[in-house]
Amino acid sequence: MPMEPSLSVVTLGVAHFGRSLDFYKKGLGWPTKATKRNNIAFFRLNGTVLALYNKDSLAEDVGVSPKGSGFPGITLAHNVRSEKEVDTLLSKVPRLGGKVVKKAQKASWGGYSGYFSDPDGHLWEVVYNPFWKLDRKGSIVLP
Amino acid sequence: MPMEPSLSVVTLGVAHFGRSLDFYKKGLGWPTKATKRNNIAFFRLNGTVLALYNKDSLAEDVGVSPKGSGFPGITLAHNVRSEKEVDTLLSKVPRLGGKVVKKAQKASWGGYSGYFSDPDGHLWEVVYNPFWKLDRKGSIVLP
Numbered sequence: 001m002p003m004e005p006s007l008s009v010v011t012l013g014v015a016h017f018g019r020s021l022d023f024y025k026k027g028l029g030w031p032t033k034a035t036k037r038n039n040i041a042f043f044r045l046n047g048t049v050l051a052l053y054n055k056d057s058l059a060e061d062v063g064v065s066p067k068g069s070g071f072p073g074i075t076l077a078h079n080v081r082s083e084k085e086v087d088t089l090l091s092k093v094p095r096l097g098g099k100v101v102k103k104a105q106k107a108s109w110g111g112y113s114g115y116f117s118d119p120d121g122h123l124w125e126v127v128y129n130p131f132w133k134l135d136r137k138g139s140i141v142l143p
Numbered sequence: 144m145p146m147e148p149s150l151s152v153v154t155l156g157v158a159h160f161g162r163s164l165d166f167y168k169k170g171l172g173w174p175t176k177a178t179k180r181n182n183i184a185f186f187r188l189n190g191t192v193l194a195l196y197n198k199d200s201l202a203e204d205v206g207v208s209p210k211g212s213g214f215p216g217i218t219l220a221h222n223v224r225s226e227k228e229v230d231t232l233l234s235k236v237p238r239l240g241g242k243v244v245k246k247a248q249k250a251s252w253g254g255y256s257g258y259f260s261d262p263d264g265h266l267w268e269v270v271y272n273p274f275w276k277l278d279r280k281g282s283i284v285l286p
Contacts, residue, residue: 092145
């Protein structure tokens with residue numbers, strides 16, 4: 001195997017670091033040591049680390065133009081344990097600084113899901129999949 | 144805490160499912176049950192699941208236009224345990240169907256990293272961070 005199957009970090013490029021830090025740290029309540037004076041934040045999730053970093057700086061690090069628009073072609077999903085949890089979470093999002101992009105609804109594949117976007121438009125699906133179990137940390141146990 | 148700190152799935156929108164499946168399954172060697180006849184692939188990583196799905200269908204699921212171009216504002220990172228591992232992995236990428244976007248080099252923050260893109264341009268950083276340890280599954284142990 002040329003590359004171990006691991007995803008260490010997902011970095012979200014952000015336009016206003018403080019605003020995004022507020023959304024994830026105060027809004028969603030995710031633990032991090034980062035403060036507004038830092039220019040990068042790390043959140044330890046279930047195996048993967050989520051990072052927030054200035055979008056222009058991120059593009060500079062890659063060595064590409066920071067210009068980009070429209071659908072980014074990547075979505076993040078947060079699986080929960082019931083349809084009710086999907087509803088509850090999405091109902092809280094607007095007052096946390098996020099935006100509901102798609103109201104929760106039954107999906108053709110048998111699940112129940114909706115989408116919200118964070119302050120920079122990064123897309124999070126909140127989803128209940130009755131065919132997938134979650135372990136204690138919230139990680140999916142694939143059938 | 145309104146939302147548990149977990150990232151269940153990262154879905155990469157792809158233009159040609161078979162090509163992307165080949166890259167991740169045959170190229171990188173990541174285990175999955177998916178075949179070219181499926182239209183979605185799941186790879187169990189270290190806690191998070193990576194999914195491949197047609198980009199237009201993914202946008203349709205969100206309910207947004209599939210149009211988008213330029214820097215997506217999201218990068219994925221694969222941390223390894225030495226500078227040599229970064230070099231070795233990046234040297235293999237071209238013949239697996241990926242493209243080296245940034246050659247491995249010392250970073251100002253003290254690490255060593257480079258970037259490659261998958262067949263759809265999704266950006267993976269391959270990085271050695273001497274300040275972060277990895278557990279057995281390859282997950283970062285934040286200091």
